[in-house]
Amino acid sequence: MDAEAYRLNLSHELAEGIRQHGAESFPHECCGALLGRDSAFDDNSAEPSREVLELFPLVNRREDSPRNRFSVTAEDVLEAEKAARQHGLDVVGWYHSHPDHPARPSQFDREHAWPWYSYIIVSVMAGAPAEMTSWRLNDDRQDYSPERIEIRNRAAV
Amino acid sequence: MAVKVIIPTPLRVYAAKKDSAEVSAQTVGEALGGLTAQFADLRKHLFTDDGKLRSFVNVYLNDEDIRYMAKEATPVKDGDVVSIVPSIAGGSAATQTANPQAKVTSLSNEEILRYSRHLIMPEVGMEGQLKLKNAKVLLIGTGGLGAPLGLYLAAAGVGKLGLVDFDVVDFTNLQRQVTFGTSDVGKHKSEAARARLSNLNPDIEIQSFETQLTSANALELFKGFDIIVDGTDNFPTRYLVNDACILLGKPNVYGSIFRFEGQATVFGMPEGPCYRCLYPEPPPPGLVPSCAEGGVLGVLPGIVGSIQAMETIKLILGAGDSLIGRLLLFDALGMKFRELKLRKNPDCPMCGKNRTIHQLVDYYEFCGVRGEEAPAPNLQVPEITPRELKARLDRGDDLYILDVREPHEYQICNIQGHLLPLGELPRRVHELDSSREIVAHCRSGKRSAEAVDFLRKAGFRKIHNLKGGILAWSDEVDPSVPKY
Numbered sequence: 001m002d003a004e005a006y007r008l009n010l011s012h013e014l015a016e017g018i019r020q021h022g023a024e025s026f027p028h029e030c031c032g033a034l035l036g037r038d039s040a041f042d043d044n045s046a047e048p049s050r051e052v053l054e055l056f057p058l059v060n061r062r063e064d065s066p067r068n069r070f071s072v073t074a075e076d077v078l079e080a081e082k083a084a085r086q087h088g089l090d091v092v093g094w095y096h097s098h099p100d101h102p103a104r105p106s107q108f109d110r111e112h113a114w115p116w117y118s119y120i121i122v123s124v125m126a127g128a129p130a131e132m133t134s135w136r137l138n139d140d141r142q143d144y145s146p147e148r149i150e151i152r153n154r155a156a157v
Numbered sequence: 158m159a160v161k162v163i164i165p166t167p168l169r170v171y172a173a174k175k176d177s178a179e180v181s182a183q184t185v186g187e188a189l190g191g192l193t194a195q196f197a198d199l200r201k202h203l204f205t206d207d208g209k210l211r212s213f214v215n216v217y218l219n220d221e222d223i224r225y226m227a228k229e230a231t232p233v234k235d236g237d238v239v240s241i242v243p244s245i246a247g248g249s250a251a252t253q254t255a256n257p258q259a260k261v262t263s264l265s266n267e268e269i270l271r272y273s274r275h276l277i278m279p280e281v282g283m284e285g286q287l288k289l290k291n292a293k294v295l296l297i298g299t300g301g302l303g304a305p306l307g308l309y310l311a312a313a314g315v316g317k318l319g320l321v322d323f324d325v326v327d328f329t330n331l332q333r334q335v336t337f338g339t340s341d342v343g344k345h346k347s348e349a350a351r352a353r354l355s356n357l358n359p360d361i362e363i364q365s366f367e368t369q370l371t372s373a374n375a376l377e378l379f380k381g382f383d384i385i386v387d388g389t390d391n392f393p394t395r396y397l398v399n400d401a402c403i404l405l406g407k408p409n410v411y412g413s414i415f416r417f418e419g420q421a422t423v424f425g426m427p428e429g430p431c432y433r434c435l436y437p438e439p440p441p442p443g444l445v446p447s448c449a450e451g452g453v454l455g456v457l458p459g460i461v462g463s464i465q466a467m468e469t470i471k472l473i474l475g476a477g478d479s480l481i482g483r484l485l486l487f488d489a490l491g492m493k494f495r496e497l498k499l500r501k502n503p504d505c506p507m508c509g510k511n512r513t514i515h516q517l518v519d520y521y522e523f524c525g526v527r528g529e530e531a532p533a534p535n536l537q538v539p540e541i542t543p544r545e546l547k548a549r550l551d552r553g554d555d556l557y558i559l560d561v562r563e564p565h566e567y568q569i570c571n572i573q574g575h576l577l578p579l580g581e582l583p584r585r586v587h588e589l590d591s592s593r594e595i596v597a598h599c600r601s602g603k604r605s606a607e608a609v610d611f612l613r614k615a616g617f618r619k620i621h622n623l624k625g626g627i628l629a630w631s632d633e634v635d636p637s638v639p640k641y
Contacts, residue, residue, distance in 0.1 A: 027478075029248060029249070031245070062246075062248075065248075065280060065475075065476065067475075067476075067477075067478075068248045068249045068475040068476075069246070069247075069248035069475075070245075070246065070247055070248055071244070071245070071246045072244060072245035072246070073244050074215035074217075074242040074243070074244045076244075076245075077242055077243055077244060077245065078242060081166075090166055091166060092166075094245050096247055096248075098248075098249040099249070100428055100481070101249035102427065105247070106247070106248060106249050108246075108247060108248050108249075109247040109248065112212070112213050112245070112246040112247055113247070114165075114167040114168075114202065114213075114243050114245070115167055115168070115170070115171075115202060116166065116167035116168070116169075116170050117167050117245075119247070125428050126428070126482070139198075140201075141201060141202070
């Protein structure tokens with residue numbers, strides 16, 4: 001799949017929620033789950049797109065290096081999945097922040113990434129949230145493809 | 158044994174959208190093998206190239222993590238459920254790695270022993286040590302600041318060090334440039350430093366560049382490195398290093414010293430300021446003396462250079478709070494550290510929103526300095542050489558020797574002149590007898606030239622400058638007079 005095909009929809013409120021979490025956690029990295037669903041799974045729309053309908057903020061488990069590392073344990077993942085199920089949603093991806101660094105996936109990100117998930121990164125410069133990007137790991141694990149974030153004013157149900 | 162393997166959401170696309178698979182196996186490992194036999198595309202997401210489970214792949218047998226059991230050898234029975242649960246990790250990279258394909262991924266046993274004190278700290282560990290090994294750092298200057306820099310970066314295992322210096326080891330360097338020994342006097346600094354650092358750590362690559370850094374070679378030289386460390390001692394080079402780093406997008410770990418004070422910061426990061434944000438204009442030439450002119454306590458560059466080494470290592474590891482946007486000020490006499498916030502100047506011509514400088518310039522012209530030793534404005538004053546002076550004194554001529562140096566210099570050595578420091582001359586000129594023949598001298602002849610110029614303008618007619626000062630006197634007339 002090429003880059004243009006990936007599209008991530010989320011509401012203005014949710015995007016703000018991610019930015020807020022990043023700002024609150026500064027100078028540490030924040031992290032959380034993205035709950036939503038893929039339209040491609042449900043119908044055969046021409047453009048597969050993914051909708052984020054809820055955030056599930058988590059605690060960064062990397063206490064030794066939280067300024068530039070985040071960690072979500074398997075237990076946290078199971079919690080997120082449980083919450084998703086309760087709302088009839090899936091965990092479609094994860095978000096985290098890069099304090100004082102650009103919103104670009106790093107080598108470390110790539111080595112630890114899962115395919116299919118949307119990875120939202122928000123850059124938090126000196127405490128102020130800045131750029132927000134989203135990425136999907138390529139099948140060959142060698143690189144990421146950018147995912148277009150589309151902000152809507154209201155959550156589409 | 159018939160077991161069910163639960164496939165996590167991110168991998169279902171590789172398993173024909175199924176959320177589980179039925180396999181036949183005796184152990185967890187066999188169950189996973191059975192899964193990847195059915196869906197080959199899953200393999201690379203679950204296992205590394207050498208067949209180990211990726212660290213972020215967690216496997217549970219029923220509801221227990223297999224890490225706390227017998228891992229993949231854990232036996233299974235009919236009806237068991239093997240679940241694959243992701244854990245998620247990531248983070249920002251502190252430096253832009255230049256050449257991902259040239260990465261080193263392991264340490265030898267010897268290296269593990271050498272760096273054991275790094276490896277046993279979770280903040281460094283194998284991951285951190287490999288980052289150090291893959292890092293390429295260029296040191297501009299191998300003098301007072303470059304000495305501790307080179308020593309500590311080599312000791313830490315930075316995989317590639319470049320050393321740029323075109324100077325030769327001089328006796329006066331040994332008071333502070335601790336990479337050199339007495340036997341190195343006369344050798345090229347970049348080569349002598351390379352030899353010393355290589356002895357400290359033979360496992361790293363050290364490249365010496367015996368060249369002056371110029372606008373013609375800087376960009377090409379910097380390209381092969383990730384981080385540049387500025388250990389130079391002159392303003393034109395400071396601006397050159399800064400501009401080259403901004404143009405190439407490389408961090409510039411900056412340190413400077415003057416007498417008893419030091420400064421350190423990190424320029425060149427995209428969100429932080431650059432040298433021009435702090436000092437848009439260079440100082441007028443001659444205002445800020447060099448170490449040769451102002452002096453420096455030898456251990457001071459040792460401290461500041463070590464701080465630069467620390468900041469470089471932190472950038473490589475992505476650890477701690479960097480000095481990006483912070484100017485660290487060190488007062489050695491008061492033993493105080495202070496900090497100033499440095500903000501990126503949005504109008505900076507180099508790193509601001511509207512860059513107007515797109516290439517390297519003539520930095521000597523920018524700083525108003527022509528050539529290396531910029532003499533004071535061309536002073537044409539009557540001169541007398543040391544030999545001539547000696548001859549006249551031996552003849553019994555009545556000469557008034559005027560020494561315009563500072564009192565502490567007089568204590569180092571003197572030729573029994575009358576001490577009147579240059580700065581006090583205007584105030585005390587009445588102490589001099591303009592009817593007498595005066596020979597003014599200082600250390601090298603520069604200050605005394607100014608004194609002669611001043612006195613001639615004040616009406617003194619019988620006055621000469623001792624060419625070359627007391628240094629020349631020592632060379633040509635009396636070697637027992639120490640040079641300093």
